[in-house]
Amino acid sequence: MRMVLLAALAVVAAAASLLVGGTTLAPHEIVAALSHPRGTDAITTIVWQLRLPRVCIAAVVGAALALCGAMLQGMLRNPLVDPYLTGVSAGAAAAVAIAILAGVSPAFTPAIGFVAGLGAALLVAALARRGAGIDPNRLILAGVSLSMFFAAIVTLAIVRAQATDYAASIVAWLAGTMAGRGWHDLVTCGPYVVAGVVIAAWSIPALNALRIGDVRARTVGVDVNRAQWGILAGSSLLAASSVVLAGMVGFLGLLVPHVARRLVGSDARVLMPACALTGAALCMVADAICRSVVAPAELPIGVLLAFIGVPAFLYLYLRGERSQ
Amino acid sequence: MIALNGVALDIGGRRLLEGIDARIESGELLAVVGPNGVGKTTLLRAIAGLHAPSSGTIDVGGSEIGALTPMQRALRLGFVTSDDVMLDALRVRDVVAIGRFAHHRWWEWRERTDDDDAVREALAAIRMESFAERLFSTLSSGERQRVWIAMGLAQATPVLLLDEPTSHLDLRVAHQILALLRELARGGKTIVCAIHDVNDAAAYANRIALLGDGRLVALDTPDRVLASDVLETTYRVAMERVRLSGGSLRVFAREA
Numbered sequence: 001m002r003m004v005l006l007a008a009l010a011v012v013a014a015a016a017s018l019l020v021g022g023t024t025l026a027p028h029e030i031v032a033a034l035s036h037p038r039g040t041d042a043i044t045t046i047v048w049q050l051r052l053p054r055v056c057i058a059a060v061v062g063a064a065l066a067l068c069g070a071m072l073q074g075m076l077r078n079p080l081v082d083p084y085l086t087g088v089s090a091g092a093a094a095a096v097a098i099a100i101l102a103g104v105s106p107a108f109t110p111a112i113g114f115v116a117g118l119g120a121a122l123l124v125a126a127l128a129r130r131g132a133g134i135d136p137n138r139l140i141l142a143g144v145s146l147s148m149f150f151a152a153i154v155t156l157a158i159v160r161a162q163a164t165d166y167a168a169s170i171v172a173w174l175a176g177t178m179a180g181r182g183w184h185d186l187v188t189c190g191p192y193v194v195a196g197v198v199i200a201a202w203s204i205p206a207l208n209a210l211r212i213g214d215v216r217a218r219t220v221g222v223d224v225n226r227a228q229w230g231i232l233a234g235s236s237l238l239a240a241s242s243v244v245l246a247g248m249v250g251f252l253g254l255l256v257p258h259v260a261r262r263l264v265g266s267d268a269r270v271l272m273p274a275c276a277l278t279g280a281a282l283c284m285v286a287d288a289i290c291r292s293v294v295a296p297a298e299l300p301i302g303v304l305l306a307f308i309g310v311p312a313f314l315y316l317y318l319r320g321e322r323s324q
Numbered sequence: 325m326i327a328l329n330g331v332a333l334d335i336g337g338r339r340l341l342e343g344i345d346a347r348i349e350s351g352e353l354l355a356v357v358g359p360n361g362v363g364k365t366t367l368l369r370a371i372a373g374l375h376a377p378s379s380g381t382i383d384v385g386g387s388e389i390g391a392l393t394p395m396q397r398a399l400r401l402g403f404v405t406s407d408d409v410m411l412d413a414l415r416v417r418d419v420v421a422i423g424r425f426a427h428h429r430w431w432e433w434r435e436r437t438d439d440d441d442a443v444r445e446a447l448a449a450i451r452m453e454s455f456a457e458r459l460f461s462t463l464s465s466g467e468r469q470r471v472w473i474a475m476g477l478a479q480a481t482p483v484l485l486l487d488e489p490t491s492h493l494d495l496r497v498a499h500q501i502l503a504l505l506r507e508l509a510r511g512g513k514t515i516v517c518a519i520h521d522v523n524d525a526a527a528y529a530n531r532i533a534l535l536g537d538g539r540l541v542a543l544d545t546p547d548r549v550l551a552s553d554v555l556e557t558t559y560r561v562a563m564e565r566v567r568l569s570g571g572s573l574r575v576f577a578r579e580a
Contacts, residue, residue, distance in 0.1 A: 202430055209425045213409040216472075218374060220479060221398025221426030266413050269433045 002264055006277040010059070013281040017055045017288040021046065022296055053182045054291075055284055060186065060193055061178070061246045062256075062283025064238040066275040067200045069253030070260070074207040074268060075231045076136045079317070083253035085143040086232065088239040090150035091120020093248060097157035097170045109173070110185065110244040114192075117243050120146060121236035125229075133225035134232065176249040176302030178287055189241040196241065199234025200272060203227060207268040250302050251309030252279060252286075258316045325350050326371060326483060326514060330380035333363075333370055340366045341538045344380070348516060350482070353509035355525030355546075356518045358535035359559055364518040365406070367535065368485045371516065372403040384483055398426035401483035402476040406491060408468070410461060416471050417456040420446055423478035446477035449504055465492040473501060477508075484508065486517040490524065502528040523574045526550055534558055547573050 018030050023046055033039065033047035068083035084090065095116030096109050104112065124146055128139035154174065161167040206227035209217040214224050242249060260274040283301075286308070290299040326348040333341040340363050348354050356364045369375045371382055373389040382389045385400050392400070402423070411419065423446070424439045447453045450470040455463070460471065469492045476484055486505070490498035506528045509515045519525050525532050526546035534542040534549055536558040542549050549555065550573045556563050562578040 204433065205425060205428065205430050209422050211411060211414060212419060212422055212475075213407065215374070215405055215407055216409070216422075216475075217425075218394060219372060219398065219403040219405065220423055220475070221395045223394045261413070267418070 003270060003273060003277070006263070006274055006281070010277045010281040010284075013284040013288075014055050014059065017058065017284040018047070018051050020288040020292045021051055022291075049182065053186060054178055054287065057178050057181050057186055057245050058284040058287040059280040060189070061242045061249060062252060062279035062281070063276040064193055064196065064242045064279075065249060065253035065283075066256035066260070066279025067197065067272060068235040068238040068242075070257040070268075070272055070275040071200055071203060071207065071231045071235045073257050074210060075203075075228060076139065077210065077213070078136070078140070079258065080254075081140070082251075083235060083239045083242075084147065084248075084250075085140065086236050086239065087120035087124040087143050087146045087150065088117040088236055089243055089248050090147035090154075091123075092117035092240065092243045093174055094120075094150035094153040094157075096173055097154045097161075100166050100169045100173070101157050101161050103166075106169070110188075113247075114189075114240050114244045117240035118236055120150065121232070121240070125232055131225075134228040139232075172300070173247045174302070175300030176247040176305075177290075177298065177300050178246045179298055181245055185245055189244055192237045192241045196234045196238035197276075199230055199237070203231050203234065204268045204272055207231075207272075211266060246301065248302050249283070249305060251305045251313065252283060255305075255309045255313045255316075256282060258313065262316065325383075325385060326516065327383040328371070328380065329383075331370060331377045331382060332379045333366060333375055334378045335366070335375065339378075339538060341370065341377075344540050346533065346540060346543055348514055350514050351509055351512050352530045353506055353515045353517065353528060354531050354533055355529035356516060356533045356535060357520070357522050357525050358541075362535045362558075363538040364535055365487050366538075368403065368487050368516065368518055372401060372485055373397050374403075395426050398479065398481070400481055401485060402479035402481040404472050404476040404484070404486040404489055406488040408465065414460045415456070416447070416452065416458050416460055416463070417443060419460050419471055420474045420478050423475035426479065442478045442480055443474075446474040449477055450474045451500065466494065466497065469493060470497070470501070482512070483514045483516075486515070488518055488520065490519065490521070498524070522550065522555070526572065526574065550575050 019025065019027065025043060025046065029043050030047055033044040036044060037048055065083050072081045072083060072085055073079055092113035096113045099109055099112045124139065124142045125134065127142035128134045130138060158167050158170055161170060206222050209220055209222045210227065218224050256279040257275055260271055260278050264270045264274045286301050286304050290301045290304050293299055328344050328346045331341055331344040332339065344367065356367060358364055366375065370377055371389065373392065376390050389397065420443045421435065421439060424442060427439065447456055450473055452470055452474065455467065460468065463471065469489065473486065473489055476486065489501055493501060502524060505515050505517060529546060531544060532546050532549040533540060534554065541554050541558050542552060550565065555575065563575045564578050566574050566576065568574060
């Protein structure tokens with residue numbers, strides 16, 4: 001029942017998000033445009049070329065980050081882990097900042113961010129490797145240290161770029177935005193997102209067993225090393241894809257698994273779909289707010305989610321601690 | 325059946341097991357005893373495939389344990405470890421059901437009737453049916469210990485290894501669990517159980533393996549192990565032996 005409600009919430013969020021934009025459109029106009037995708041009128045263009053891809057991107061980014069957070073929190077049995085622990089966002093940010101400073105065309109920054117993000121995740125994984133598996137403590141230490149190192153590179157790039165327009169571009173990218181993204185970006189990231197989601201589905205039984213700890217999970221038949229590498233690969237693909245689509249969107253991947261766990265419990269068979277639906281709904285609503293509150297300008301979604309996410313996370317986490 | 329042939333094991337450059345040779349037959353309950361730190365847990369972990377031997381081989385059911393995949397291993401043997409772990413928001417039933425992991429392929433998410441039956445029977449065996457819906461985090465350490473044993477039972481394997489299964493249990497429940505293990509062995513399971521109390525081992529096991537400094541000092545029937553001098557030299561304590569009215573032997577440490 002709760003899953004049905006979450007699915008309904010995601011549909012309502014998508015509908016509300018479609019209604020929001022610079023041009024006021026009535027619901028029946030949007031429905032008419034949606035049913036005639038080959039139309040050439042202005043409304044059809046707005047709906048199909050501007051709003052729908054934006055809503056889809058927000059849904060994909062929200063779902064990807066929430067799944068990513070749930071996988072990493074489950075694997076490490078640590079509720080404070082977020083999707084960017086693997087260094088994906090920091091690595092991507094450093095590479096993009098350097099690219100912007102070097103005058104590389106904005107058309108290439110998503111690809112640079114994607115490759116650099118995965119490269120950073122590989123580096124973190126290599127540092128966290130212990131024998132055939134991954135040491136959770138090393139993973140956290142390597143992720144946090146390398147993220148700080150990459151953050152220093154970004155700061156240096158901003159300082160160097162202050163006299164130019166480049167600084168604004170770097171900051172805009174860091175704050176997270178889906179402005180200017182379209183079907184092309186979604187199609188480009190599609191295979192990586194699908195691969196990440198398939199890995200997330202594959203990891204569900206292992207995530208359930210890992211709730212009783214690594215050693216006991218091994219005794220019931222979990223190939224813990226393979227599960228860890230798989231989860232790291234899947235979460236890195238999802239995080240890197242979301243970085244390409246929206247820059248750095250903070251807090252969503254940390255907050256949503258907590259909210260979903262409250263709603264449906266810790267069984268990964270329901271927790272993962274619940275995370276995907278809640279993350280998608282939250283990101284679509286947040287993006288709609290970002291597009292409307294200071295229109296025609298846009299609020300960076302990373303900033304808005306931090307404003308909402310920090311108090312919400314603290315409330316949920318501290319309440320959970322007290323109830324135990 | 326379990327066969328250990330010349331097993332030696334090093335961890336961190338330190339030799340923890342040396343020259344272990346043993347055969348444990350189907351339907352046998354073997355108790356592993358010995359002073360703290362002699363390698364009882366290490367031996368069980370090696371049999372469970374969690375530590376690879378540095379030399380020698382360990383066969384379980386005719387296959388070398390290191391050559392099996394984790395799933396194949398989990399279908400042949402269950403291992404109830406003594407590590408304690410805190411679990412958030414997991415019901416007792418959910419914990420026991422995790423023992424069914426190896427009976428499913430990764431896309432088979434739904435629990436089947438045989439899973440329900442296995443979980444129910446495992447909880448009934450340790451007399452905790454009424455705890456099924458309780459949160460694991462609200463249980464006492466002894467109750468948690470019994471839930472881990474139930475998880476091992478739900479795994480439904482021909483071999484069951486248990487590390488200190490009675491460590492947190494009161495006298496009555498400890499004996500219930502040991503009696504259950506003896507019944508399971510009589511039913512055909514191979515059971516290897518590391519246990520601290522030598523007299524408990526003698527009361528329930530078919531044979532006792534006495535470990536001292538990583539070596540197998542004795543492997544024999546309870547009476548022979550309890551009667552031998554190696555017990556005193558291994559534990560480094562003088563012992564008093566008492567013959568019970570039923571004829572079996574018990575030992576007690578003499579006051580220093």
